[in-house]
Amino acid sequence: MRHIISILIENEAGALSRVAGLFSARGYNIESLTVAVTEDASLSRMTIVTSGSENIIEQINKQLNKLVDVVKVADITEGAHIERELMMVKVDAKEAASRDELQRLADIFKGRIIDVSDNIFTVELTGEGEKLDSFLKALNDVLIIETVRSGATGIARGKKALQI
Amino acid sequence: MKLSGGEIVIQSLKDEGVEYVFGYPGGAVLHIYDAIYNQSDVEHILVRHEQGATHAADGYARSTGKPGVVLVTSGPGATNAITGIATAHLDSIPLVVITGQVTSAFIGSDAFQEVDSVGISRPCVKHNFLVKRAEDIAETMKKAFHIATTGRPGPVVVDIPKDITDPSIKIDYEYPKEVSIRSYNPTVQGNQRQIKKAVELILAAKRPMIYSGGGVVLSNASEELTAFTQQLGFPITQTLMGLGAYPASGKESLGMLGMHGTYEANMAMHDCDTLIAIGARFDDRVTGELEQFCPHAKIIHIDIDPSSIAKNVQVDVPIVGDVKHVLVDMSKELKLSKTKPDAKALEKWWKQINTWASGNCLRYDRNSALIKPQFVVEELHKVTNGDAFITSDVGQHQMFTAQFYPFEKPRRWINSGGLGTMGFGLPAALGVQLAHKDAVVACVTGEASIQMCIQELSTALQYNLPVKIIMLNNRYMGMVRQWQEFFYESRYSQSYLKALPDFVKLAESYGHVGMQIDKPADVNGALTEAFAMKDKLVFMDFVTDQTENVYPMIAAGKGHHEMHLQAECIPVQSSDRELA
Numbered sequence: 001m002r003h004i005i006s007i008l009i010e011n012e013a014g015a016l017s018r019v020a021g022l023f024s025a026r027g028y029n030i031e032s033l034t035v036a037v038t039e040d041a042s043l044s045r046m047t048i049v050t051s052g053s054e055n056i057i058e059q060i061n062k063q064l065n066k067l068v069d070v071v072k073v074a075d076i077t078e079g080a081h082i083e084r085e086l087m088m089v090k091v092d093a094k095e096a097a098s099r100d101e102l103q104r105l106a107d108i109f110k111g112r113i114i115d116v117s118d119n120i121f122t123v124e125l126t127g128e129g130e131k132l133d134s135f136l137k138a139l140n141d142v143l144i145i146e147t148v149r150s151g152a153t154g155i156a157r158g159k160k161a162l163q164i
Numbered sequence: 165m166k167l168s169g170g171e172i173v174i175q176s177l178k179d180e181g182v183e184y185v186f187g188y189p190g191g192a193v194l195h196i197y198d199a200i201y202n203q204s205d206v207e208h209i210l211v212r213h214e215q216g217a218t219h220a221a222d223g224y225a226r227s228t229g230k231p232g233v234v235l236v237t238s239g240p241g242a243t244n245a246i247t248g249i250a251t252a253h254l255d256s257i258p259l260v261v262i263t264g265q266v267t268s269a270f271i272g273s274d275a276f277q278e279v280d281s282v283g284i285s286r287p288c289v290k291h292n293f294l295v296k297r298a299e300d301i302a303e304t305m306k307k308a309f310h311i312a313t314t315g316r317p318g319p320v321v322v323d324i325p326k327d328i329t330d331p332s333i334k335i336d337y338e339y340p341k342e343v344s345i346r347s348y349n350p351t352v353q354g355n356q357r358q359i360k361k362a363v364e365l366i367l368a369a370k371r372p373m374i375y376s377g378g379g380v381v382l383s384n385a386s387e388e389l390t391a392f393t394q395q396l397g398f399p400i401t402q403t404l405m406g407l408g409a410y411p412a413s414g415k416e417s418l419g420m421l422g423m424h425g426t427y428e429a430n431m432a433m434h435d436c437d438t439l440i441a442i443g444a445r446f447d448d449r450v451t452g453e454l455e456q457f458c459p460h461a462k463i464i465h466i467d468i469d470p471s472s473i474a475k476n477v478q479v480d481v482p483i484v485g486d487v488k489h490v491l492v493d494m495s496k497e498l499k500l501s502k503t504k505p506d507a508k509a510l511e512k513w514w515k516q517i518n519t520w521a522s523g524n525c526l527r528y529d530r531n532s533a534l535i536k537p538q539f540v541v542e543e544l545h546k547v548t549n550g551d552a553f554i555t556s557d558v559g560q561h562q563m564f565t566a567q568f569y570p571f572e573k574p575r576r577w578i579n580s581g582g583l584g585t586m587g588f589g590l591p592a593a594l595g596v597q598l599a600h601k602d603a604v605v606a607c608v609t610g611e612a613s614i615q616m617c618i619q620e621l622s623t624a625l626q627y628n629l630p631v632k633i634i635m636l637n638n639r640y641m642g643m644v645r646q647w648q649e650f651f652y653e654s655r656y657s658q659s660y661l662k663a664l665p666d667f668v669k670l671a672e673s674y675g676h677v678g679m680q681i682d683k684p685a686d687v688n689g690a691l692t693e694a695f696a697m698k699d700k701l702v703f704m705d706f707v708t709d710q711t712e713n714v715y716p717m718i719a720a721g722k723g724h725h726e727m728h729l730q731a732e733c734i735p736v737q738s739s740d741r742e743l744a
Binding site: 062065068 | 287291294346
């Protein structure tokens, strides 16, 4: 099953490699990994999307907690949560028809065209992974030049929070 | 106090109460070595290879419970140390390994003798640090010792660039009294509700079994384990790493379990209805085929490392905590309980176990004209009154020692159980002898293993370490040969050692005493003579039977009830039928 693991980790050089190394050494799978500093500059928040049996997810949790730099770990898929991913898609829009089509699709998916240079449009879209997938599918007639996705990040709903 | 970075490294060791640092100098650590030169509180032991330094520090740590300290240079110094670091990591041994690093400005430039020591060591340490400022050395050292020695112990690497040890830059030094790391708080006390649950299970057991491991030794919980076991009268088996925590002569002891464990221990594991795992990690060499592991048992697992629990085997009552604390609490809880163990069921269970034990699975041909390796180990036990520190290398001789040298005390059996590192025995013995100057220390080894760190014979001479080397020489990599005989139709691919040195002359050229023994009748006399030379390292080359195998044996992928026994032993029988 797919799980979203949130990690609070010391904002230190090498912390990311400890987590990445753990996953590769123990053969756990990483679908995506995002990391950035939190409001407390000494801490980074990492989000890993992974999958595995209940036993494997339990071990991932324990092994992450065992890393000395890791402050806290939570599997946010255990409870109600919100998940988002950011995508930017660069498309070739030389034809007027494809520009209209692109604008229409972006509106439907609540995306925005954030850059136009030399008939090349860049669309920004945020949502759950499936929505981003659907957008890419819907674009099938338009020439995609480049896609970049941030990987999923997420947060628990309500009072539940990952904090020290 | 104002000190240079190099002096701070050494002063930190003094303030930590370190007696010995095992090391080898090189460019990146010369400032630190200069600081060593100017003091006498911390004694430096110069090894001949950095692997030897880590194993010696490891032997020191295993035999004392104190952290072992290593100092090596950057690049090859650090990479040579890796095998020893990984060895300590897999057996949870506290080490602090200081590696020199190239000058900060050169890091990442493929400088001379540069490797990413933090990156290379990351998967085989408990934690590691790259120190960036001289001001951070003292606190990092404190953290390193704290992390290495608390919780589930392990090696910690501290990588120090040369420029921050510069003798011309002096800074204020104060060694921190305490250190707190917000992300690191090992659980010590067991959860009381879980302990109550465990005690209920224990008291309801009809066929109980205690399975204890190296965690008991690491936690210094030998007394508590002994009290707990005797209080219940339950059978106990110990892992390779746990031997000695419960005295082998204790009437509850069934010896070692696992791949080369005793028939009675493994059969009791297979048939028990309640398993109490204490400071053990369900290693594959212990469990055999997981599908068939303890098929009838409810399992209680006590371990300080939460990730050990349910890693290989699902358990019914996990208890996270320091084994010593948990055992004290369990014993208290047992005393308070009105229920008593089921004496009738226990009697029946012991009767069954004694039947299994009556086959005497640890048998060998005592009338052989050739020296049997088991015989040498038994004679070693006699000559040392069973009271020596025994280190070993890896292979058949290691298993023979575990089987035929009954250990009565913890920290007496020093071997690389997890990583299985050939070359461990001799340097480890040197570390043990340094820590216990007047004790009898012997290294049981083979002619293949000993050659992997033989250069440390030179270190032994330099520091007058009179360890006794008991080499069981069968001219084969014995365990490899055994597997090839069993599983590769006796195709002995690359396992025969041609062109062996004359070990007697070799020992003599290093300034030691060498002996070769090739007749069973001479074994006891030679051992007696060797151990009488109290101030000499004696290298004993026992020419043994080439074809002897380690029995009993569970082949990989088989269950505990499917042991290979020697032909003349009792037949293998699963007791599943009787249970049904």
